[in-house]
Amino acid sequence: MERKGAVIGLDGAGIEEYKRLHAAAWPGVLAKISDCNIRNYSIFLKEPENLLFSYFEYHGTDYAADMARMADDPETQRWWAICGPLQRPLETRRDGEWWAEMEEVFHHE
Template identity: 65%
Template sequence: MQRMGMMIGVQPEMLAKYRELHAAVWPEILDLISRCNIRNYTIFLREPENLLFGTWEYHGTDFAADMARMAADEKNQEWWAFTIPCQKPLETRAEGEWWAMMEEVFHHD
């Protein structure tokens, strides 16, 4: 199991829409997340900066393949058509990232 974290901004004018979408995530998306070996997925919001922090546990053996499967999923592409316009990527993210991945530096069970 690998714990992962990521950050992204949210467009201030889209904050209400982002909250609305995540208050009722489509069942197909929740199932896809599980099938892609992601567990304990949480997104936190920090206002007034409008930053999102996502964290989850990855329980698979091939993260790249699972993420490719998620990206290729037709229903997920439809979901992203609603959520991506709400997001504002960090300027400091690595090339190829949308959400900026974070390094775990401490954990306590």
């Protein structure tokens, strides 16, 4: 199992919409997340900076393949088309990243 953390900005005007969308996340999107071996997925909001922090645990064996399967899913693509314009990727993210991946520097069970 791998723990993953990532951060992205959120358009201040879109905060309520983002919360509303995630309070009623689409069942097909949630099923695809599970199908791609992601568990214990959470997104946190830090205001007034309007930063989203995501955390999840990956329980598969090929992260890149599972993320590609998720990206190929039509319902997930529709979800991202709605949520994506509300997000503000960090300028310091690596090439190919939307959410900037973070290094885990501490963990305690």
